[in-house]
Amino acid sequence: GAVVSQHPSWVICKSGTSVKIECRSLDFQATTMFWYRQFPKQSLMLMATSNEGSKATYEQGVEKDKFLINHASLTLSTLTVTSAHPEDSSFYICSASVGTSGEGETQYFGPGTRLLVL
Amino acid sequence: AQTVTQSQPEMSVQEAETVTLSCTYDTSESNYYLFWYKQPPSRQMILVIRQEAYKQQNATENRFSVNFQKAAKSFSLKISDSQLGDTAMYFCAFTTSGTYKYIFGTGTRLKVLA
Numbered sequence: 001g002a003v004v005s006q007h008p009s010w011v012i013c014k015s016g017t018s019v020k021i022e023c024r025s026l027d028f029q030a031t032t033m034f035w036y037r038q039f040p041k042q043s044l045m046l047m048a049t050s051n052e053g054s055k056a057t058y059e060q061g062v063e064k065d066k067f068l069i070n071h072a073s074l075t076l077s078t079l080t081v082t083s084a085h086p087e088d089s090s091f092y093i094c095s096a097s098v099g100t101s102g103e104g105e106t107q108y109f110g111p112g113t114r115l116l117v118l
Numbered sequence: 119a120q121t122v123t124q125s126q127p128e129m130s131v132q133e134a135e136t137v138t139l140s141c142t143y144d145t146s147e148s149n150y151y152l153f154w155y156k157q158p159p160s161r162q163m164i165l166v167i168r169q170e171a172y173k174q175q176n177a178t179e180n181r182f183s184v185n186f187q188k189a190a191k192s193f194s195l196k197i198s199d200s201q202l203g204d205t206a207m208y209f210c211a212f213t214t215s216g217t218y219k220y221i222f223g224t225g226t227r228l229k230v231l232a
Binding site for chain 2 (some may be wrong): 032
């Protein structure tokens with residue numbers, strides 16, 4: 001149980017284009033989803049937290065107009081990198097958790113999406 | 119500010135041996151939760167073990183166990199009978215009651231040697 005998928009796993013795009021990454025919880029309803037960015041050999045950096053039906057909460061320093069997050073349902077969140085540039089190249093990981101109590105809910109992670117902007 | 123520190127960037131262990139990865143954290147909260155996640159070369163983050171701060175008993179999951187020292191704010195992970203498949207990056211994470219966000223450590227890269 002608690003499987004999270006991401007699509008696509010790999011994407012290469014030209015500079016200036018937009019890229020959408022999907023995150024789905026396959027066997028549970030995720031009340032909260034998270035988007036992380038990970039640089040090579042580094043830890044995960046939280047970009048934003050999203051709850052179904054409401055606006056995402058972005059971490060300090062993350063451009064909300066560049067990284068658009070939509071949490072349309074309890075099983076789907078999307079991250080759109082708008083007008084992507086080479087510096088946006090990275091590994092993007094989503095995670096999902098169940099529960100609304102804020103009492104240490106476990107996050108279940110997707111397999112990640114590697115984005116390369118040329 | 120709440121922080122998580124993993125002081126061992128890299129470690130290695132012989133197959134079938136035991137290894138301990140260290141993690142310390144800093145918080146003024148009394149109710150919080152600690153996690154160890156594994157990130158193998160596939161980069162899929164996998165939950166290894168979870169510990170509630172209010173529980174005195176150390177969490178155990180098969181070959182994985184923790185040594186939770188609340189007063190010392192220490193949360194080490196012991197891997198017994200190490201296997202080649204344990205080769206991965208291990209991240210310690212922390213979250214407090216009332217928030218959903220994790221604070222991650224910088225990770226320890228573990229290599230299990232045949």
